[in-house]
Structure formats: C-alpha cells, structure tokens
Amino acid sequence: MADPILEVKNLHVHFETHDGTAEVINGIDFTIERGETAALVGETGCGKSVTVKSIMGLLPSATIPEGEIRYKGEDVLSLSDAERHSRRGKEMSMIMQDPMTSLNPVLTVGEQMMDVLKWQGRPRLSLSKLVRDALSTGSKAEYRRRAIEMLGEVEISAPERVFESYPVELSGGMRQRVLIAIALLSEPDLLIADEPGTALDVTTEAKVLDLLDELVEERDTSVLYITHDLGVAREVSDRINVMYAGEIVEQAPTADLFANPQHPYTRGLLESIPTLSTGIGDGIEGHLPDYTDPPAGCRFADRCPHAEPACYDAYPYPRQTGPDHATACHLFSGTPARERHESLAAERVDIGTAPWLAGGDVAGGGDAPGDVSADGGTDQ
Amino acid sequence: MNDSAYTTDSTAAAQRDRDLDDPMVTVENLKKHFPLFEGILQKKAGEVRAVDGVSFSIAEGETFGLVGESGSGKTTTGRSMLRLTEPTSGRVEIDGQNVVDLSDGELKRFRRNMQIVHQDPSSSLNPRHRVKSIIEAPLKIHDYGDSEARLERVEELLDMVDLPREFMYRYPGQLSGGQKQRVGIARAVALNPKFVVLDEPTSALDVSVQARIINILEEIQEEFGITYLFITHDLSLLKNVADRIGVMYLGRLVEVGDVDSVFGSPQHPYSRALLSAISTISEEDELAKPDRITLDGEVPDPREKPSGCAFRSRCAHEFDACAVEEPDLYERGPDQVSRCFLHDDRFEEGAEWE
Numbered sequence: 001m002a003d004p005i006l007e008v009k010n011l012h013v014h015f016e017t018h019d020g021t022a023e024v025i026n027g028i029d030f031t032i033e034r035g036e037t038a039a040l041v042g043e044t045g046c047g048k049s050v051t052v053k054s055i056m057g058l059l060p061s062a063t064i065p066e067g068e069i070r071y072k073g074e075d076v077l078s079l080s081d082a083e084r085h086s087r088r089g090k091e092m093s094m095i096m097q098d099p100m101t102s103l104n105p106v107l108t109v110g111e112q113m114m115d116v117l118k119w120q121g122r123p124r125l126s127l128s129k130l131v132r133d134a135l136s137t138g139s140k141a142e143y144r145r146r147a148i149e150m151l152g153e154v155e156i157s158a159p160e161r162v163f164e165s166y167p168v169e170l171s172g173g174m175r176q177r178v179l180i181a182i183a184l185l186s187e188p189d190l191l192i193a194d195e196p197g198t199a200l201d202v203t204t205e206a207k208v209l210d211l212l213d214e215l216v217e218e219r220d221t222s223v224l225y226i227t228h229d230l231g232v233a234r235e236v237s238d239r240i241n242v243m244y245a246g247e248i249v250e251q252a253p254t255a256d257l258f259a260n261p262q263h264p265y266t267r268g269l270l271e272s273i274p275t276l277s278t279g280i281g282d283g284i285e286g287h288l289p290d291y292t293d294p295p296a297g298c299r300f301a302d303r304c305p306h307a308e309p310a311c312y313d314a315y316p317y318p319r320q321t322g323p324d325h326a327t328a329c330h331l332f333s334g335t336p337a338r339e340r341h342e343s344l345a346a347e348r349v350d351i352g353t354a355p356w357l358a359g360g361d362v363a364g365g366g367d368a369p370g371d372v373s374a375d376g377g378t379d380q
Numbered sequence: 381m382n383d384s385a386y387t388t389d390s391t392a393a394a395q396r397d398r399d400l401d402d403p404m405v406t407v408e409n410l411k412k413h414f415p416l417f418e419g420i421l422q423k424k425a426g427e428v429r430a431v432d433g434v435s436f437s438i439a440e441g442e443t444f445g446l447v448g449e450s451g452s453g454k455t456t457t458g459r460s461m462l463r464l465t466e467p468t469s470g471r472v473e474i475d476g477q478n479v480v481d482l483s484d485g486e487l488k489r490f491r492r493n494m495q496i497v498h499q500d501p502s503s504s505l506n507p508r509h510r511v512k513s514i515i516e517a518p519l520k521i522h523d524y525g526d527s528e529a530r531l532e533r534v535e536e537l538l539d540m541v542d543l544p545r546e547f548m549y550r551y552p553g554q555l556s557g558g559q560k561q562r563v564g565i566a567r568a569v570a571l572n573p574k575f576v577v578l579d580e581p582t583s584a585l586d587v588s589v590q591a592r593i594i595n596i597l598e599e600i601q602e603e604f605g606i607t608y609l610f611i612t613h614d615l616s617l618l619k620n621v622a623d624r625i626g627v628m629y630l631g632r633l634v635e636v637g638d639v640d641s642v643f644g645s646p647q648h649p650y651s652r653a654l655l656s657a658i659s660t661i662s663e664e665d666e667l668a669k670p671d672r673i674t675l676d677g678e679v680p681d682p683r684e685k686p687s688g689c690a691f692r693s694r695c696a697h698e699f700d701a702c703a704v705e706e707p708d709l710y711e712r713g714p715d716q717v718s719r720c721f722l723h724d725d726r727f728e729e730g731a732e733w734e
Contacts, residue, residue, distance in 0.1 A: 002646050043586040044557075172450075173678050201449035202613060206657035210674070228586065231659030258661060272591035273661055274616040276643065276668040283591030287556050 003073070005190055005222040006055070008339065011067035013047075013054050013246075022291040024050050026246045026299070029318075029338055032190070032239075037216065037223040039233035039254075042243035045288050048096075048226045051243070052192050055224070056094055057084045057148070071190065089116060091191040091285060093183040098199050099175035103167040109178050111164040113147035114140075116185045150181045155211060160177075173204040180212055184219070191216060194226045209236060230273060234258060242266050245288050245299040248318065252325040260356070262327040264304045298330070307328040308351040317341035317348075393438055403437035404607040405444075405461075405556075410434045410470035412453075412460045416683065428682050430456040431467075438624070441601065443608040445622030445639070447615055447654070448702035451679055453631040455499075458577040461609070462494050463487060475574050492522045494656045499580040501560035505552040511538075511563050512548040519571045527660075537566040558589035562596065571599055577609045582617070596620060613662055615658050616665075619643055624715070627651045630682060630690040636709070637716030646670065647718035649695050689720070693702040699727050 012375035013025035024048050026133045032038045040048050053059045055069055058077065069076050071092065076084060104112055144163075151159035154177040167175055176196060183191060196212065197205035213236060216223050227233050233240050233254070240257045242250040242265065250263040261267050271281030286303035289295055298304070301311040311330055318326040318341075319334035326337040331354040411433055418425035431453045437443040460467040463479055472479045474494055475702075482490055495518075498504035505514055512534055519530045535545050537700040541562035545666045559653055561581060568576050578597065598621070601608060610621055618625055618639070625642055627635040627650065635648040656670040658698045675694045680686060686693045692702040699721050710723035721727050 043588060127528075171678050201679075202615070202657045203449065203653055204678065206659075206672065207674055210672075229659060231661050234661055235659050269588055270661060272587040274587075274591075274594075274614070274620045274660060276616055276619050276658070278664075279661070280594055280617075280620040281591050282595060284588035285592070315669045344506075 003034070004031045005034045005036075005072060006224070007068070007070040008051075008055070009068040009070070010338070011051070011054065011069065012065050013050055013059070013067075014063045014065055015061065016063070017292060020292045023294055024062075024246050024291050025088070026056070026222065026294070028243070028246070028248045030248060030251060032222050032224055034189075035220045036221055036239065037225055038239045038241065039225040039227060039237035039244055040241050041227055041230055041233045041319050043228055045242045045245075047246040048228075048243055049060055049194060050246075052094070052194060052224060052226055055173055056088060056192065057081075062232055064082045089188075090117070091187050091188055092192065093188040094192040095176075095179050095183045095194065097195040099179055100199065102179060103175060105167055107166075108163070109151075109165055109167065109170070110144070110147060112148060113150070113163070113178075113182055113185060114143045116182055117143040117146060147181075147185065148335045150185050151178070153184075153215065154178075154181045155179075161312075172200055173208065176200060176204075176208050177211070178213070180208070184215060184221075187219065188221065190222050190224065192224045195228070197232060198227075200228075212236075230269060230305045242269070244289065245294070247299055247328060249300065249328045250326065251318070252322070256322070260322075260325070262325070262332060264306055264331070264354075265300050267356075268303075268305075300330075306351070306355065310349045310351055314349040315344060315345070317344050319345075403439040404440040404442075404475060405609070406471070406473040407437065408435050408471040409665040410457065410458050410460060410472060412465060413470045415470045416446065426683060428684070429631050431460060431681065433470075434626075434628075434631070434633050436624075436626050436633065436636055437708070438607050438609065440574075440607055441605040442623040443601070443621055444612050445610045445612065445618040445625035446628060447612060447618055448628035449613060449654075449679060451682060454628050455579055457628070458496070458579050458609055458611050462491075462496055462577060464496070480689075489522075490516070491571050492571040494575045494577070495571070495573040496577040496579060497561070497564050497568045497581045500533060500555055500584050501564050502552070502584070504564055505560055507552050510548065511543075511550055511552070511555075514552070514563060515548075515566050515570055518567060522571055524571065533570065534566075536572055540569070540600060541566045542592075553696070556589075557585050558593060561585060561593055565593070565596065565600070569604070569606065572604060573606065575607045575609070577611065578611070579611045581610075583614065592618070597621075615643075616660075617655060626666060627654065630679065630685055632690060632706075632719065633709075634691065634716045634720070635716070637713065637718075641713045641716040642671075643668075645713075645724065647716065648691075648711045648720050649673075649697060649722070651693050651718070697722055700705075701727070 008028060008030050010027050010029060011025055012027055015022045015024055026053065040051060042048050054064060061315045064077060099117040120188045148159045148163050151162055156162050156174065156177055162170065197209050200208060219271050223235055237254050240252060240254050241248045242263065244265045250266045261270055268284040274280045284303050289302060295301060295312050297313045298316045306326050314330065316328045318328040318337040319332055320337050321327045321332045321334045330349045330351050331347065336342055410431055412431040413427045413429050415424050416426045416428060417423065434457055436444065441659040441692050448454045448456060456465065460463045461472045467480055470480065477490060485621050514535045515537055516530050519533060524530060524533065538545050538547060544557060582593050585593065600606060610618065612618055622639050624638050625632045628646065629650050635642060635651045642651060652670050653673040653675050656673045658669055660666050676696055680693055684720060688703045689706055691699055701721050707719050707721045709719050712718050712723060
C-alpha cells in the first residue's frame with residue numbers, strides 16, 4: 001500500500017546493562033497506514049513501551065544498532081535531536097499510561113495545555129520567541145480559547161473550571177481526558193496511546209476509549225495503540241501486532257487474528273483470557289527469556305507446548321501464512337514476510353504442522369520449502 | 381444462626397439453596413465508617429461510610445465474588461471481615477464464630493482459620509526474608525510442630541503452588557510476579573484455613589500468569605474445601621471463578637445472586653452497565669453481554685453520597701422515590717436480589733426490565 005504514515009523496519013534496540021548488552025528489541029517490522037489504528041499487544045516486559053519510545057525518540061540511554069523508523073517516508077533515526085524535537089508533540093504525540101503521574105502536579109491543567117500550543121514544533125529555547133510571547137497578549141487569549149475548546153471536546157463538563165484546576169483536584173478519568181486533550185491539541189497526524197485505559201475503572205475505561213475512538217475518527221488521525229489486553233485491542237484496532245520478548249510473533253488484521261490465531265503464543269494468550277462463554281485456560285508456563293542472553297532461535301520455545309529441539313537454534317523468521325497474515329513460527333510454512341530472510345527460508349526447519357490444524361490447509365502442510373512462488377506478500 | 385443472609389433487609393428474604401442454610405461465612409449489616417478530621421484541632425468533621433451495611437453469606441467450599449469499581453468498599457469489606465481494620469458495627473460469623481466479638485488473644489488464635497492473599501505480591505512479601513521464612517511465619521506463630529515438621533510443610537506448600545522446592549532459599553526480589561503471588565498463596569493456606577479472602581490476587585499479573593494462579597487456587601479449594609471471598613474489578617474473571625457474586629457500589633451491595641443469574645440477566649442498572657463495559661475477545665461473548673450502557677459522570681465523592689439511592693446520580697432511570705429513600709433488595713430469582721425501584725410494581729417503568 002502506498003504511503004503509510006509510519007513504517008518500522010528491522011528495528012533493533014539494545015541497552016547496556018551490568019550483565020551485558022540486553023537485546024530488547026530484536027528486528028521488528030510493522031506499518032501503520034494513514035487513518036488506521038494499529039495495536040501493539042503483549043505482556044509485561046515484551047518491549048511494547050520501548051518500541052514506542054524509540055519511535056518518539058524518548059530513549060536517550062538505548063542504542064539502535066540497526067533499523068529504520070520512517071515517518072511519512074522520512075527516516076526519523078537519521079534526524080538531529082532538534083529536528084526530532086520539532087516533530088514531537090506537533091506531528092506525533094503520545095498519551096502516557098498513567099494519568100496519575102504524567103501530569104505536572106505543580107502546574108494547572110491550563111498552563112500545561114498552553115505549553116503545548118506555545119512550544120509545539122519549536123526548538124527548546126528561543127529568546128526572540130520568549131520576547132514575542134511576552135509582548136503579544138493576543139496569542140495567549142487565542143491559546144486559552146483553543147485549550148478550553150479542546151477540553152470541551154473530550155467531554156469535560158466544566159472546561160473553564162478544569163482549565164484552572166491542578167491535576168490533584170481531578171479524578172483519574174478526568175485526568176485521562178486531560179491527557180487526551182493535550183495529546184490532540186496540536187492536531188498530530190500520528191497518535192501513540194500507551195495503555196490509556198489501564199489505570200481506570202472499567203466503566204470509565206469504556207467511556208474514555210469510545211471518546212478517543214470518536215476523536216481520532218473525526219480527525220482521521222493514525223493511531224498506534226499499546227495494550228496488554230487483547231479484548232481492548234479487538235475493540236479499538238484495525239490491525240494487531242502481537243509482541244513477545246522483543247519480536248513481533250504475529251501480525252494480521254484484527255478480525256483475522258481472532259478468527260485464525262496462529263502463533264502458539266497468541267493462542268496461549270487468547271486461551272488465558274477469562275471469557276464469559278468458554279471459561280479460562282491453563283495459562284502459559286514459564287517466563288520471558290533473559291534479554292542479555294536470548295536464545296538464538298525462537299524466543300518463545302522455552303514456553304511453547306509445540307517446541308522441538310530445532311526451534312531453539314533456528315530463527316523463526318516471520319512468514320506469510322495468508323494474504324495479510326504473518327506468523328513467526330516454524331509450525332507454519334510460507335514465503336518470508338521480509339526480504340532479508342530469503343536466505344533463511346532455504347533451510348526450512350521441519351517440525352510438522354500446527355496440531356490444531358488437522359487438515360493443515362492454512363499452513364500449506366509439510367510442503368517442500370519451495371513454495372516461495374506463492375502470492376509473494378513481501379510488500380510489508 | 382439466621383437462615384437467610386438478608387434478614388436485615390426487610391423485603392428480600394430470598395430463598396437460599398440447601399448449602400446456604402448452614403453457611404461457612406455470614407456477614408450481617410457490616411459497617412466500616414472512617415472519620416474525617418478537620419482543622420488544627422482535628423475536630424471530627426464527618427465520616428466516609430466506606431462499607432455501609434453489607435450482608436451476604438457464603439456456603440462452605442464456595443467462592444463468593446465481590447465486584448465493584450475503585451472506592452466501592454470491596455477491599456474494606458474483606459479487610460473488616462478479617463478484622464484487619466476494625467469494623468464499626470455488624471456481625472461476621474466464620475464457621476459459627478462471630479469474629480467481631482473476639483478479644484485480641486482469641487482473635488489471634490482464630491486467625492489460623494481466616495487468611496488473606498493480598499493484591500500486590502511485590503509489596504506484601506518482606507523483601508529481606510527468604511521464601512522459607514515467609515511461608516513459615518504463620519506456622520511459627522501458631523506453634524505448628526518443630527522445625528523439621530515446618531520444613532516438611534513448607535515443601536508441601538511449595539509443591540501445592542507449583543514452585544520448585546529450592547525456591548525456599550530465594551528472596552522475593554529473585555522471583556517473578558506470578559511466583560511471588562504463589563508464595564503469597566502458600567503463606568495464606570499454610571495453616572489449612574477455613575476461609576481465605578483473595579483481594580485482587582491476580583490484578584497485578586499478566587493474563588497468561590493469571591490463568592495459572594487461578595488454576596492453582598481452584599485446585600487448592602477443591603482439595604481442602606476452603607471457602608473463598610474473591611474480590612476483583614474484573615467481571616469476566618469472576619464469571620469463571622465465583623459461584624455467587626455481589627456487586628458493590630459506594631459501600632452497598634446493589635445486587636447479589638448466583639453467578640449464572642447475575643451474568644445471564646443482570647437486574648440492577650449498575651450491574652448492567654458494568655457488564656456492558658467488559659471488553660471481549662469473541663463474537664459469542666459480545667452477544668452474551670448487554671449492549672453498551674454509558675454511565676453519566678463518575679462515582680460521586682463518598683463523603684457526599686447522594687441521598688436515597690447512591691447510584692441515582694448516574695442512573696438512566698430516575699423515579700421521585702430514588703432521591704427520598706434507598707430501595708430495598710427485591711427478590712428477582714431463586715437466588716438473585718437487586719436493590720432498585722425498577723423492580724417495584726408501584727413504578728411503571730419496571731415492566732421493561734422483565
């Protein structure tokens with residue numbers, strides 16, 4: 001598809017720790033089309049927040065040895081700090097996870113909102129700007145009007161009062177609305193929402209999510225939605241990327257993922273979720289691998305009920321298992337979803353087919369490695 | 381002993397099934413009011429009625445789920461029942477013993493029968509004690525055998541919660557969240573209690589870990605016939621673990637019933653709204669819950685509860701009576717009661733809820 005708003009290609013993020021280099025993000029690829037809501041789903045410690053912070057450029061201590069992050073076609077990793085700063089807040093903005101701690105407690109809501117309008121897209125300090133601001137009262141009144149209007153749009157009933165309030169005077173739901181208002185104030189093209197509902201009660205969460213959905217729909221904003229909750233992802237997103245231990249193990253359109261979950265991790269996760277109709281599964285035994293010494297092969301092998309010895313050694317590159325469905329598991333055969341894995345495809349690891357696919361038709365059964373000719377979906 | 385849990389609520393003496401004639405746990409009109417102080421002299425300026433007259437009972441070996449949003453008083457209810465905070469008034473009978481009347485010495489001895497698993501496993505385990513000494517603590521307090529017997533018991537408990545025995549010598553900091561919670565469970569069941577309060581035991585954990593913990597809790601319950609009070613804000617989880625549930629709103633139970641009735645046909649407007657807000661992972665579940673009901677506003681300040689029905693400030697159905705008096709619990713099924721005037725024949729709109 002032409003001209004996506006965000007393309008992440010082969011992104012690696014490393015951290016230096018006392019125990020050596022932690023390879024936290026290990027070659028992930030995903031794309032967000034314009035106007036689309038994509039979800040990044042995974043459990044604690046899988047690297048979701050590191051991924052979005054790399055996109056926003058908020059990880060000063062990390063190294064990115066490899067990879068590209070293209071925003072509107074431009075590789076943001078090659079930009080200078082000042083250039084990135086000028087895009088942050090204006091072009092792309094972020095709703096932080098915890099409404100209790102992400103507002104400054106000593107500034108009023110109004111001051112924090114005006115800051116966005118005053119500083120968006122501008123370098124950190126500019127004397128001329130300061131002078132101009134001090135002289136012009138007109139723009140201040142305009143900012144105030146815009147901010148209050150925005151508070152109204154997030155359905156805060158007394159925007160004028162909230163504008164003058166300090167964060168402690170507001171409930172969790174109200175603070176989350178304020179954060180949404182701040183994030184949307186600069187009319188960003190890409191909005192990153194990092195678990196915006198998690199700290200809220202269910203009825204409040206449902207309301208905030210509905211509201212957010214409406215607002216981004218109106219503005220045609222593209223959204224990257226981070227969550228640990230597949231149920232929430234199902235409600236808000238068009239596409240889902242399931243992350244495990246710094247890799248994207250499965251990606252598919254939302255409906256497709258729920259209709260035909262493929263990766264054993266996705267399936268384990270789905271089975272673990274308590275449902276109204278089918279009960280609760282057994283969960284997934286074990287825990288995340290050590291990032292400073294990850295297995296060479298599949299990072300999930302240790303916890304996978306279908307793992308074979310080969311899984312520990314051979315990297316399970318993501319493969320096309322359907323026209324718009326990629327899964328990183330040796331149980332499935334298919335063309336590599338990324339060109340850089342072509343060479344790996346030659347040495348196919350045969351551990352059979354997924355046991356839940358009796359006929360094996362979706363995975364193409366235990367066919368020879370050669371079905372590379374299939375409707376090559378390497379466009380992702 | 382009372383044959384019904386609701387004798388304090390005049391209208392609704394719902395028909396209990398056989399087991400509930402002789403419940404393991406009975407709570408009657410339990411209240412916990414926190415005083416508010418004001419000014420330099422700390423004059424009493426009012427009170428927060430965190431738990432305001434809660435009654436229910438739990439049959440032996442059953443799980444009673446208490447659900448509600450933050451500030452609804454569900455945790456305070458659980459803690460008051462164990463006298464971890466002193467209840468203001470009310471009766472809590474556990475295995476025939478009124479816990480509220482116990483003297484300090486008696487209470488300490490009685491604690492072997494009632495235990496709690498806390499919400500956050502990271503802050504409820506002493507980081508400077510090894511797993512062994514954490515699990516051993518209740519055994520020591522209640523003079524359980526000599527050190528050899530205790531060691532044996534700790535090993536047994538670790539097996540029960542599916543942790544390797546060598547974890548005994550680790551510190552909580554060396555364990556993952558799920559492993560820590562298993563230690564918390566092992567500690568709670570160490571003395572074979574009759575009743576355990578599970579206060580959001582899995583809400584700090586990932587779902588894949590949660591499922592494991594739930595399975596362990598169920599296995600333990602099955603084997604030892606422990607009675608659970610399961611406190612959570614997660615309705616889908618409750619559907620899977622509870623036999624009966626109570627829905628709390630601002631210190632009051634607004635609906636109580638067996639889990640299938642409450643989920644199958646929620647009666648109170650608040651229960652319906654809560655159920656409708658669940659996020660689901662399948663079409664089937666989507667159909668199993670009510671259509672989305674959006675509540676107006678937010679939970680009111682508990683210091684200034686609305687008069688009459690506390691839920692009326694957010695409710696879509698409002699009668700004149702709602703502001704004047706609080707509705708009683710109306711019987712809505714063999715084991716289902718709901719606190720709402722919609723069920724009263726005097727009000728016409730009630731018809732639509734049939």
